[in-house]
Amino acid sequence: MTPDLIYGVTGIAVFAIGLVGAIVAQNRLRRVLALKLCSVGAGFVLIVAAWRSPPDAPDPVPHALVITGIVVMVSATAVALALIRRLHSLEAEDDA
């Protein structure tokens, strides 16, 4: 039982939960949340791939990739949330 095995399985489980959520959820905000879970799951797997058993330093390239991924994900999330806000306002105008 090494940390890479434990957290690798965790990452795949989190990705699967996010995938199900993104497909099944009907609330738009929850769908964005589900996609964010997928990205965290992918991050887990990449960081596990970079891990080396303790005396050795981990591989920095996947770490840099995950940091890039986190920033790209926050950008995508911000645009998705702006679309949700706009869509909601338009629907509220239609109702009135």
Next chain:
Amino acid sequence: MIDTMVIFDLLLAVAVVALAVASMTTRDMFAAIVLFVVFGLLSALAWVRLSAPDVALAEAAIGTGVTGALLLRTLHHVQTVERKAAPEPLPVPMGVQIANAAFCGLLTLGLAAAFAGAPRGGPGFDLLVADAMSISGVDHPVTAVLLNFRAYDTLMEVVVLLAAVIAVWQIERGLSDAPAPALGEVWQGFARLTLPAIVVVGTYLLWVGSSAPGGAFQGGAVLAAVGLLLLLSRLYVPRPSHRGAARVAFVLGTGAFAAVALLVTGGGRMPFEYPLEHAKTLILLIEGLVTISIAVTLAALFHGREPVALPERAAGTGGRDDA
């Protein structure tokens, strides 16, 4: 010693998965976002266990902190702008449910098989990076990869952030009565006390990135928290006349990064091939300007709508709207 850490890892893994499930199944959307924030922080803790403190800092600050604030801001908007006749969600047909479950199951099995088959702990790029550290200009491998060896990726990442803020301003153009969330007056005192501390922490994270975990993205996200607190406590209210300065701040990071990349070329050097004696100075210069851009951009993404006076309807009605 090792056994106790395995127990800790197992407990943490179970907690992370349980929080992910809970944030998907909780009915209340506010609770779901709060659970997601806890999930993000525990994931960051797990990444510290996997000796990835840089990624953990970025996930805690950007992936959880800023993302959580963005989600809560949108939830506030969705709950404040009432819909009179929101349609009931349609029931999903049985066949579709089965197809969805089969698709998710197959994909997860495929991923698990790929993970089981992939070599773990094997040599990746670590030896290459270790060999090249002496010519990178910094002492911290992750910063060396981000700002030197794979600087092109990082430039594109800053461009994505710039594209996001342009897209958000376009999407919300003409949206008038955006009810901005606001904290009460007590928070203004809190903000005055904490803002200087956050500025110091953010700047320290930026500076320390050349030799230890930290860097432009983590520092930028912490400084973005300053912007969020200023906006929420109404110590700063964006005005149409501030747009010029905001645009300069958005482009500053990308512009400086690209300019340095191109200016170091010549004399047989490629773009991003910093001269060794100036490498650290150039990297810190890029990081400093990129940090300012990231902080301003993330705060603008939180604020959302471009601060522009609307012609037909009176703007500024959302000013005193407290949750």
